[in-house]
Amino acid sequence: MGDARRLANLVMLVAAVAAGIVFGVWVFDSVTG
Amino acid sequence: MIAGFVGSFLSLAGVTVGLTWLYLGMRSVMEIGGACADGGPYVSAQPCPDGVPLLMVGGIFGGLVCLGLFLWFSSRLGGSYGALAGLAWPALFLSLGWNFFEFGFDPPDGADGPVWGWVFCGALFALMGGLPLLYFLKPSNLMGILWPPDRDPALAATPYVPVGVPLGSSLEPPPQRPPARRPPEPDVDEVVDQLERLAQLHERGALDAEEFERAKKAVLDG
Numbered sequence: 001m002g003d004a005r006r007l008a009n010l011v012m013l014v015a016a017v018a019a020g021i022v023f024g025v026w027v028f029d030s031v032t033g
Numbered sequence: 034m035i036a037g038f039v040g041s042f043l044s045l046a047g048v049t050v051g052l053t054w055l056y057l058g059m060r061s062v063m064e065i066g067g068a069c070a071d072g073g074p075y076v077s078a079q080p081c082p083d084g085v086p087l088l089m090v091g092g093i094f095g096g097l098v099c100l101g102l103f104l105w106f107s108s109r110l111g112g113s114y115g116a117l118a119g120l121a122w123p124a125l126f127l128s129l130g131w132n133f134f135e136f137g138f139d140p141p142d143g144a145d146g147p148v149w150g151w152v153f154c155g156a157l158f159a160l161m162g163g164l165p166l167l168y169f170l171k172p173s174n175l176m177g178i179l180w181p182p183d184r185d186p187a188l189a190a191t192p193y194v195p196v197g198v199p200l201g202s203s204l205e206p207p208p209q210r211p212p213a214r215r216p217p218e219p220d221v222d223e224v225v226d227q228l229e230r231l232a233q234l235h236e237r238g239a240l241d242a243e244e245f246e247r248a249k250k251a252v253l254d255g
Contacts, residue, residue, distance in 0.1 A: 006180055
């Protein structure tokens with residue numbers, strides 16, 4: 001596994017957590033008003 | 034590999050969405066006293082905030098499903114990224130434990146003093162979430178997951194030797210030896226017939242005693 005692939009995986013994991021939090025908060029606020 | 038990459042992203046995001054809904058849902062319930070109820074034959078004194086029960090139940094089961102999917106997809110990435118799924122446990126208990134502490138020490142209804150029941154739950158949750166987190170806090174463990182090491186070139190050059198085979202021994206199967214040929218078992222009836230014929234010849238004088246004994250021995254020895 002090359003460094004570029006490691007970096008891509010790491011960025012993907014961090015982005016997934018961030019996206020999950022942002023999307024989760026947005027949906028929660030939308031549903032609960 | 035693309036499927037593993039995209040699948041890992043979406044499933045991990047799904048796990049985080051589930052955890053976020055649980056965290057926010059718990060806070061919204063604690064803000065109204067810590068308990069609520071909806072539906073059923075009775076009118077609840079404390080109905081739940083709109084949509085919160087659905088989001089919390091969806092967060093639990095959706096998060097579990099996404100956790101399983103993340104384990105599946107991350108196995109295609111190489112390395113051991115699936116071990117990150119173990120962080121869901123500390124994330125869940127530490128975030129919910131934080132809620133217990135925050136609302137336990139600063140109750141929303143203006144009650145005087147801490148709510149010790151919630152503080153106790155917060156301590157319990159902090160313990161449950163914090164102890165497994167110690168494994169991930171060890172830098173070598175975390176870096177081994179987030180930045181998988183290369184295989185040691187020395188190890189990569191070593192030929193694979195199956196366990197149980199002594200080094201230096203040939204991996205070729207030993208040559209097959211032809212099965213040893215066993216002498217055929219003499220037929221008992223045939224031996225008896227031959228002995229009877231020899232005895233007749235001996236009685237008729239065709240064989241003297243010495244010849245008879247030699248012939249008999251030859252028959253008996255096969």
